[in-house]
Amino acid sequence: MSHREITIMNGILKGMGREEVCRVSGVKVSMPGTTVSHFAKLQITNAPNDLPEGHYEVTFNGQTDKVRKTNGFWLADARF
Numbered sequence: 001m002s003h004r005e006i007t008i009m010n011g012i013l014k015g016m017g018r019e020e021v022c023r024v025s026g027v028k029v030s031m032p033g034t035t036v037s038h039f040a041k042l043q044i045t046n047a048p049n050d051l052p053e054g055h056y057e058v059t060f061n062g063q064t065d066k067v068r069k070t071n072g073f074w075l076a077d078a079r080f
Helices: none
Strands: 003-015 018-030 037-045 054-060 063-070 073-076
Touching: 003 037, 018 054, 037 054, 037 063, 037 073
Parallel strands: none
Antiparallel strands: 003 018, 003 054, 018 037, 054 063, 063 073
């Protein structure tokens, strides 16, 4: 059975000619007895409001995920 915990971390958003600090919260999922973990259900907060809509990479805790800003919301971006 996996172990899940809510985690809040500092992150870096890169894209659209910008690089900015943000906060990333997510569920850290790990398997007992291993050092393997992954973050799910990411939410980006405290990013500058003036970031343009478009494609970005968010890096946090050694992991990089692709996201996009659309209509002011941050979403996972599988197409990027």
